[in-house]
């Protein structure tokens with residue numbers, strides 16, 4: 001479920017934790033507890049960074065912990081695990097939001113005619129209003145074919161829809 005290579009998971013956790021966070025995700029086992037020291041060692045991330053991220057995950061109800069006290073040393077160990085049910089809910093909401101975005105991008109691409117200069121891509125209407133000349137980079141706006149963009153967007157939509165079906169079953 002926490003496949004860090006998955007589009008939805010990647011988007012969500014890099015928004016929440018940044019790129020380093022994805023490395024941490026890869027190291028936390030699906031169904032077992034793990035200590036923060038272990039995560040730091042396995043992900044080769046500084047312990048303070050790991051703790052900060054775990055705290056963010058905790059605040060978002062993604063990670064939970066329990067403590068264990070060593071009777072001799074009095075040392076307290078934090079044992080962390082992911083809350084799979086909450087993650088499932090969050091990922092579903094994230095996927096739905098992403099889908100909505102992608103669908104509206106797709107609609108825009110299907111309906112629009114696009115032009116491009118050396119610095120930006122604009123709709124025909126804008127290119128025409130600027131007389132097909134971009135002041136910002138000093139080049140012509142030229143027609144660009146967008147079937148490649150449409151294909152890519154469609155593939156992303158399909159990937160997310162398929163994944164949503166999969167997490168429903170888990």
Ligand SMILES: [Zn+2]
Nearest residue numbers: 117119134137
């Ligand atoms: Zn330009």
